[in-house]
Amino acid sequence: MQLTPEIKQQLAEQKKQCIFCKLISGEIPNAKKVFEDDKTIALLDIYPAVKGHTLFMLKEHYPMPAYVSKEELTHKLSLIPGLSQAIKSAMVRTGMNVFIAMGGVAGQQSYHFMLHLLPREPEDKFFNFLLKRNTKTSEEDKKNISDLLQKILPPSSTSGKSIIPSFLTKSTEAATILYEDEKILCLLPDEASAKGQITVYSKTEERFIEKLSQQDSAHLFETAFQASRAIFEAMRAQGTNILLFSGESDDNPSGRLAIHILPRWQNDSLSGLLWEPKRAAYDLDEIASKIKDKTWKIKFELQVKKEINASAEERVPSVLTSLSHSQQEIMQAIAQMRKS
Ligand SMILES: [Zn+2]
Numbered sequence: 001m002q003l004t005p006e007i008k009q010q011l012a013e014q015k016k017q018c019i020f021c022k023l024i025s026g027e028i029p030n031a032k033k034v035f036e037d038d039k040t041i042a043l044l045d046i047y048p049a050v051k052g053h054t055l056f057m058l059k060e061h062y063p064m065p066a067y068v069s070k071e072e073l074t075h076k077l078s079l080i081p082g083l084s085q086a087i088k089s090a091m092v093r094t095g096m097n098v099f100i101a102m103g104g105v106a107g108q109q110s111y112h113f114m115l116h117l118l119p120r121e122p123e124d125k126f127f128n129f130l131l132k133r134n135t136k137t138s139e140e141d142k143k144n145i146s147d148l149l150q151k152i153l154p155p156s157s158t159s160g161k162s163i164i165p166s167f168l169t170k171s172t173e174a175a176t177i178l179y180e181d182e183k184i185l186c187l188l189p190d191e192a193s194a195k196g197q198i199t200v201y202s203k204t205e206e207r208f209i210e211k212l213s214q215q216d217s218a219h220l221f222e223t224a225f226q227a228s229r230a231i232f233e234a235m236r237a238q239g240t241n242i243l244l245f246s247g248e249s250d251d252n253p254s255g256r257l258a259i260h261i262l263p264r265w266q267n268d269s270l271s272g273l274l275w276e277p278k279r280a281a282y283d284l285d286e287i288a289s290k291i292k293d294k295t296w297k298i299k300f301e302l303q304v305k306k307e308i309n310a311s312a313e314e315r316v317p318s319v320l321t322s323l324s325h326s327q328q329e330i331m332q333a334i335a336q337m338r339k340s
Contacts, residue, residue, distance in 0.1 A: 001066045015061045020112035024059050032288040035083060035295040037302070040076050042083060042117075042295070044288050047277035050118050050126050052091040052287055056083060057114040064102060064113055065225050077221040078214035079298060080115070084246065085210035086294035087119050091287075095120035095247035095255065096209060097129060099273075102228060103239025106264040107274040120249035128273050129243060130251045131260065133191040141196055142188055144234040146178050149186065152226045157181045167206045167256075171199075183216055184223055194270060196235040198227040198261040207255045209246040220259065227261045237263035241273055 003011075015021050023031040024041055032044035034054060045053040058076055062068050068076075084096045099116040101107040120126065137145075158180055164172055168185055178198065179186040185201045192199075200223050205211045212220065221242075228240040241262040248255040262270060 003067065007067075011061060011063075011067075014063065014111045018061055018110065018112050020055075020057060020110060020114070021061050032284045034288050034291040035086070035298060037079075037299055039072060040079060044280075044284050044291075045116070046280055046284060048280050049116075049128070049275040050120065050124060051280075051282060052087055052093070052119040052291065054083070054087055054117040054291070055114045056080075056117055057112060061111070062113050063111040066229075068113075073222070073225075074218045077218040080117075080221065081210045081212050081214065081217045082298035082301060083295065084117060086298065087117055087291055088210065088247075090291040090294045091119040093119035093121045093247075095245070095249040095252060097246070097249075098209070098242075098244035098259075099129075100242040101239070101274075102242070103264065105266055105268075106239030106241045106262075108239070120247070120252075122248060122250055122253075124249065126249075127251065128275055129245075131193040131243075133189070133193065135192055135195050135197075136190065137188060137192070137195045137197070141235060142176055145188065145196060145198070145230050146176070148230040148234045149178050149227065152230055153179055153223065154181075163203075165203050165206075168201055168203065171201065175199075178227075179223075183219055186223060186227060192260075194262050194264075194268065196231050196237070196263045198231065200224050200227060200259045200261070202257055205257055207247060207257050209244060209257060224259045224261055231261060231263045235263045238266060239264040241270070243273070 019028065022028040023043065032046065033041065034044060035042040039058060039060075040056065041059050042054050042056040045055050056076070058068065058072060060072070065073055080098065084098075088096055097118040097120055099118060101109075118126075156179060162177065162180060164185065172185070172187065174190040175187040176190075177185065178188055180203075183203055185203055187199050187201070189197065189199055200220060202212060202216065202220055204216055209217065224242050228242055231237050231240055241264060242259060243262065244259045245252040246257045262273075264270060
């Protein structure tokens with residue numbers, strides 16, 4: 001989107017009132033920071049839906065991804081696997097949700113656009129994301145969504161040949177394939193929790209978001225954003241929720257990695273997705289410090305990747321000496337990275 005002088009003026013007005021901009025600048029103290037780099041920041045939610053609930057956003061104030069440059073958006077989305085890994089390991093959890101609300105009706109509460117990361121485990125008593133399959137999409141709506149997606153997304157690289165990994169064959173049986181490329185599969189399930197609901201799967205990873213490469217994570221979420229755009233236009237939705245499941249929880253017993261894009265309307269049947277804000281019943285500083293102990297690797301990986309790209313592998317040790325963490329942990333981080 002072209003940021004016209006009028007839009008810039010509007011953003012400046014929003015920024016003056018924005019609590020998150022004030023937390024980021026330090027004007028409001030005590031942000032429960034768990035990660036930051038030059039462009040992004042992750043904070044613990046002081047009204048968590050589950051323990052370790054983290055808010056991840058760009059430092060610059062934007063109300064919607066459509067306002068953000070491709071470069072900034074890709075950068076942010078590429079950090080999700082690392083952040084997810086760090087939160088999960090700090091909280092010792094089996095699963096992760098990424099929840100995104102676009103529009104007030106979908107639960108967007110701030111003009112500062114953000115992602116919610118919710119670490120999950122079986123029997124954690126969080127049932128908001130239990131999706132029913134009781135709604136069908138009309139053939140006309142299906143066609144409209146499909147036509148729009150074909151226009152918005154780049155031409156598929158599979159040249160018309162469908163290549164579905166075996167772990168996804170069952171999911172395609174009761175669904176319409178809207179789009180696929182080498183990395184992702186975009187379906188409209190025959191029965192879903194809302195008409196027009198789209199599901200995006202990774203073809204390269206069956207279960208865990210943190211196992212995706214940075215590039216594949218960005219691609220998966222960017223496709224979900226485009227699917228959300230198609231739903232807004234084709235279904236005339238008033239909002240959308242984007243909800244990622246990864247790893248095991250009561251509402252995702254298979255542990256399957258999937259992103260659902262849910263169209264939202266006033267007084268629809270999906271209001272149960274949202275949670276009542278309640279103050280954390282645990283020490284936020286303690287949890288923030290636990291997660292922070294794990295997130296340093298994210299920046300480290302980015303730094304090393306840049307170094308490797310810039311020149312030969314011999315330069316890696318020079319990066320190591322600039323870090324104060326234990327040699328063993330650093331070597332583990334490199335070993336992990338080389339595998340991916
Ligand atoms: Zn803001």
